Each structure stands twice: as C-alpha cells, then as structure tokens.
Amino acid sequence: MLTHRSTRRSAATATAVAALVLLAGGATGATSTEVGAEGWQGLLGTRSEPELGGRWIVVLRAPSLADRVRRAGGRATELQMRAWTTTARNAQRRAIAGLFSRGAPVDPEQSYVRVLNGFAASLDPMLLPALERDHVVAGVYPVRASYPAATPAASTFESEAFGPASGRRVGLELPGADGAGITVALLDTGIDTRHPFLQGRLLPGIDVIDADGDPTAAQNPTAPGRPERHATELAGLVAGARGPAGLRGVAPRVSLLPIRVAGWQPDSDGGVSTYGRTDQLVAGLEAAVDPNGDGDAHDAARIALVGLVEPFSSFPDGPLARAGRGALALDMLVVAPAGNDGPAGPGYGSIAAPGGTSGVLGVAAADSRGRSPTVHVLLRAGLRVLASGETPLGGAVGPDEVVSARVVALPRRQVVAVTRGNALDRLFDRRGYSRVAGRAVLLPSGPTTPEAVRELAAAGARAVLVDGPIPAGSLGLDEAADVPIVGIRQGAATQVRAAIADGVPVELDVGAASLDENGQLGALAPFSSLGLALDGGSRPAIAAPGVGLVTSVPGRNEGGAARYGTISGSSAAAALVAGAAALLAESRP
Numbered sequence: 001m002l003t004h005r006s007t008r009r010s011a012a013t014a015t016a017v018a019a020l021v022l023l024a025g026g027a028t029g030a031t032s033t034e035v036g037a038e039g040w041q042g043l044l045g046t047r048s049e050p051e052l053g054g055r056w057i058v059v060l061r062a063p064s065l066a067d068r069v070r071r072a073g074g075r076a077t078e079l080q081m082r083a084w085t086t087t088a089r090n091a092q093r094r095a096i097a098g099l100f101s102r103g104a105p106v107d108p109e110q111s112y113v114r115v116l117n118g119f120a121a122s123l124d125p126m127l128l129p130a131l132e133r134d135h136v137v138a139g140v141y142p143v144r145a146s147y148p149a150a151t152p153a154a155s156t157f158e159s160e161a162f163g164p165a166s167g168r169r170v171g172l173e174l175p176g177a178d179g180a181g182i183t184v185a186l187l188d189t190g191i192d193t194r195h196p197f198l199q200g201r202l203l204p205g206i207d208v209i210d211a212d213g214d215p216t217a218a219q220n221p222t223a224p225g226r227p228e229r230h231a232t233e234l235a236g237l238v239a240g241a242r243g244p245a246g247l248r249g250v251a252p253r254v255s256l257l258p259i260r261v262a263g264w265q266p267d268s269d270g271g272v273s274t275y276g277r278t279d280q281l282v283a284g285l286e287a288a289v290d291p292n293g294d295g296d297a298h299d300a301a302r303i304a305l306v307g308l309v310e311p312f313s314s315f316p317d318g319p320l321a322r323a324g325r326g327a328l329a330l331d332m333l334v335v336a337p338a339g340n341d342g343p344a345g346p347g348y349g350s351i352a353a354p355g356g357t358s359g360v361l362g363v364a365a366a367d368s369r370g371r372s373p374t375v376h377v378l379l380r381a382g383l384r385v386l387a388s389g390e391t392p393l394g395g396a397v398g399p400d401e402v403v404s405a406r407v408v409a410l411p412r413r414q415v416v417a418v419t420r421g422n423a424l425d426r427l428f429d430r431r432g433y434s435r436v437a438g439r440a441v442l443l444p445s446g447p448t449t450p451e452a453v454r455e456l457a458a459a460g461a462r463a464v465l466v467d468g469p470i471p472a473g474s475l476g477l478d479e480a481a482d483v484p485i486v487g488i489r490q491g492a493a494t495q496v497r498a499a500i501a502d503g504v505p506v507e508l509d510v511g512a513a514s515l516d517e518n519g520q521l522g523a524l525a526p527f528s529s530l531g532l533a534l535d536g537g538s539r540p541a542i543a544a545p546g547v548g549l550v551t552s553v554p555g556r557n558e559g560g561a562a563r564y565g566t567i568s569g570s571s572a573a574a575a576l577v578a579g580a581a582a583l584l585a586e587s588r589p
Helices: 009-023 036-046 065-073 078-101 127-131 230-239 278-289 318-327 450-460 490-501 570-587
Strands: 053-058 110-112 116-121 137-142 146-147 183-188 255-260 262-266 272-277 303-304 333-337 343-348 361-366 372-379 384-392 403-410 437-443 463-467 486-487 506-510 513-519 530-532 542-545 549-556 562-567
Touching: 036 255, 053 078, 053 318, 053 361, 065 116, 078 116, 078 146, 116 278, 127 137, 146 262, 146 403, 183 278, 183 570, 230 255, 230 403, 230 549, 230 562, 255 278, 272 278, 278 303, 278 318, 318 333, 343 549, 361 549, 361 570, 372 486, 372 490, 384 490, 403 463, 403 490, 437 486, 437 490, 463 490, 463 506, 486 490, 490 506, 542 570, 549 570
Parallel strands: 183 255, 183 303, 303 333, 333 361, 343 530, 361 542, 403 437, 437 463, 463 486
Antiparallel strands: 053 116, 053 137, 110 116, 146 272, 262 272, 372 384, 372 506, 372 513, 403 506, 549 562
C-alpha cells in the first residue's frame, strides 16, 4: 500500500534533516559580506542564452495519477494506480483531439500523466490565446532553461587544506545508517558511470534528452575532454565510497538512479551550452516516480535530487511547482537548490525553481571551510603598480614558490559552431605553437570553469587571472590544472587590457600560498539565493555546506587515475541534504 506523505510529515522530515545538517556544521542563517555575491560573478558569469525552440507546457484540468492518489487519501493498490494512469493518459488524448477539432492543433514532444496531467510542445504563438481559454486547459506556461547550480591526488586530500577537519569534506552522518535500501533519483546532467567512487551505487539510468536511453556524460562536441560534469560531482557527495584518504559521500550504500535531464544542447549563439529545459525536468520527475513506466508508482524513488535551477521563476502554480507537489503526493521527496543568484533583500524572485516552491525542499549553501588559501599578488604595467597585496586564491591548490610571468589577455569568448572548428584553437597559432605558454592569462569577462583553466594549463600557462574578485578556494580544480588562479578588481583588469593594447608590458608575481582563517565560516555563502519566493513565503528552509566540497569529477588524469576536484554551489548543499534524507529514510522507514 502507498501512504501519502502529508504536509505535516514533510515539514517534520525537513526539520529532522535540518537538525542533522546543523550538527554537521551547516549555517544557521548568518550572512557574511566579506566577499559579496559580486565576488562570485568572476566564476559564475552570465548564463548562456539557450535555444528553447518556442516550447510551451500545457497543463490540463484532467486529474493526474498524483491527483487521484491524493483524493484517495494517499492509499492505492498497484492495480488502482495502473488504472488511474491509463485513465489520465486517455483523458489527455481526448483533450488533445478536442483541441485539434477546435482549431488548436498540437504535436506533443513530452507527455505527463503522473506528477501532473499535461504535455510539452512547440506552439505557434497565435494559438496561445485559444489554448488559454479552452475549458480543458488549466494553464499554459513557457519552457524555461535550467542550469546546474554549482560553480587532487591522495596526498592533496591528506593535507590540512582538504583533511577531515578542513570543512571541505562531507561531514554528515547518522550512526547505524548508510543509506542501504534507499533509492535517490539524481536529475541532472549525464554521469561518469565508470568512476570508481560511484561503483556499485548506480542503477541503470534514464536519458530524457537523447533517445538512446544512456545517462552517461556526453562530451562537448566543440571541445574534446569537456564531458558533462555536474551529475558526477553531486553523485559523489551523495553516495561516494572508498575514495582516496577516506573520502566518502553522505550515504555510501544508497542506490542512485541517474536521470539525464540536462546536457550539451544548442544555444542561441550557434554553439553549445550545458542546460536543461522545463519540459525535460518535468519528464525526469515523471520517470523518477515510475522508473519502469508501468503506471504504478510503488517503485518511485524515495528522494529525488534535482541539481538544476530555473533562475527567478519560483511561480507557485507553474509546471515545476505542480510537478513537485505531485511527486510528494506519490511519496517522493524532491530536494533542490535554492539558486546561486544572491539574496533578494526585500524584493521577490531571487529564489529559483523548483527549490523555491512549496512542494519541494529547497536548500541554501553555507561555508564550512575552516581555512581558506591566500597569496600575495604584485601586478605591474611597466613601472606602475596596478595591484599589490594579499588576495584569495581561487583554485584548490596553490603554488609552493613564487610564480612570475608576463600577462596576456584573451579576447572575448569566440563561439565555435558544433559543425566546425574546436574551442581550443584560440590558444594556438597556425603553426601549432601555444599563444599562452609561460604566460599569466587574463580571462575575458564571463563564466570561469575548471575545464577552461585546465585547457590553459595544458597549453602551458603559468597563472590565470579572473576579471573581478573571487572567493578563496571556490574554483574546484584537480592536479591537471595546477596553476594559481587569482581575481583582480575590475578596474585593474581594464587597466591591464589597456596597457597591453598600448604595447606596455604587464608582469605578474604570485607568492607562495598560505592558509588563513576563513572569515565566512558558518555563514551563508554570498552567492546563495534566499528571500521571498513568488508565493510570498520565505525560502529556503534549510542550509548545508556548499563551498569547496571535495568530490568526484568525470574522466581520468594523464596517469589513468580517477579524477577528483571541488564543487561550490547550492546544488552541492542540496546533495548533502538529499543524502541526509536517505539516512533518515533508512533509519525511520
């Protein structure tokens, strides 16, 4: 029998998870402005503009499976659930046929009957008024983009910077519980199914984006060596086991069901970006509540971790809000990030969907690092000093000796179409010689990723400069990109570019790294969204560590060993809470 999880029980679950997180060092609501939200923009940058194809989600008035179960008091047999799913599907077909007969033809790309009753399709804007007025339609909503909400050898993990007391490791545990027997669905990008940190924990997955059904992380078609990364990172935080130097996830015996709802997809510039869409995310929730697709939701995952956010779109009656409430009615708790757009202050809208909606447990990120790395930086243009002083080190590993190099500035990001060229070409000239070998490279404004820094290191760069301040240790890197990364104020970055354009040599000196006390310890991360959601409620309800956490990353290094790195973001915090929920589900079935 299926038992409905009431709102009161959901609140109790959130409270229990909150207590477990706080015992492990989560935030209690304090904030810090030492490095404000603007300091993270050098890492997060502006999001790419996706190609959404004029898609809309049409929610029908016909009841879904979740609606039927809710009306039945949360109890239903397998036969009843299959029958209700069939009834919902037939009602949807009749509704679509009726729309066609009334002059509103639609060709659904996705169909939903479990968490909500509706479909997604590319629609002619001329049809929207007729659809919104039709008696079978409850609402018509635009498909939006959703983005991953994130931003070392064994000897590195054993160091003070990454040791057990560093605040960079998973610290949540519940005596006697390890997640055994609990399934957590991970709705995110493709995943590295062969990573040893995840072996034995992954169930056969589902791919919503591609028809092949394979949830393995896809490679960027324009940049070899850039696989989809985010799901592998979150999976390690939830379920990693037997890692180097005792590294593990929160629930090392949980079963993970990977559902690929985001990945490399076309953007409006003609290139590719990593994102998902509303219709793909709702389809992922449909799959999570009924993995075998037989219409019976008794095989639903106990917890669904959504690693993505739709920024500034926590609409209380939107498709993701409806789907989250539907999943809860089918006894699946949805955990999602609050977003990385900073506090909303007295205004509305900073909280992202689905984490900012009432049926989903949204999670903010806190800073649990005891110490953070800094370096002394001297930046000169000729005889003029542009910057001098102690600066946070953005990378996970700093230099152990002084690094000196001439500065070069990369031009604004050049879009490489999927059908031609390679995104690495700009680092080499026509003869194959590196343009950045032995240099300190000032990156253009925009998002900075570990892959971009790794490519610069492979091309011979000595150091990386980011336009704008960055929080210490926030950019997760591994041994393949062992170069210092520092942020400089935007005024200095402008002066550097102007000096280089005038032919004035610019030199950078970076001193050896040191670990200093972290002034943000225990505070909410400045990038983490919080404030009033669009339904007027305060969100999120809980925070967990989410800055510089060590976890698995996809791929292998040059020696063939599995790669590990760090991750920052409210999605990392959500992964810890999902793991904690799995421990509670095991201990209190």
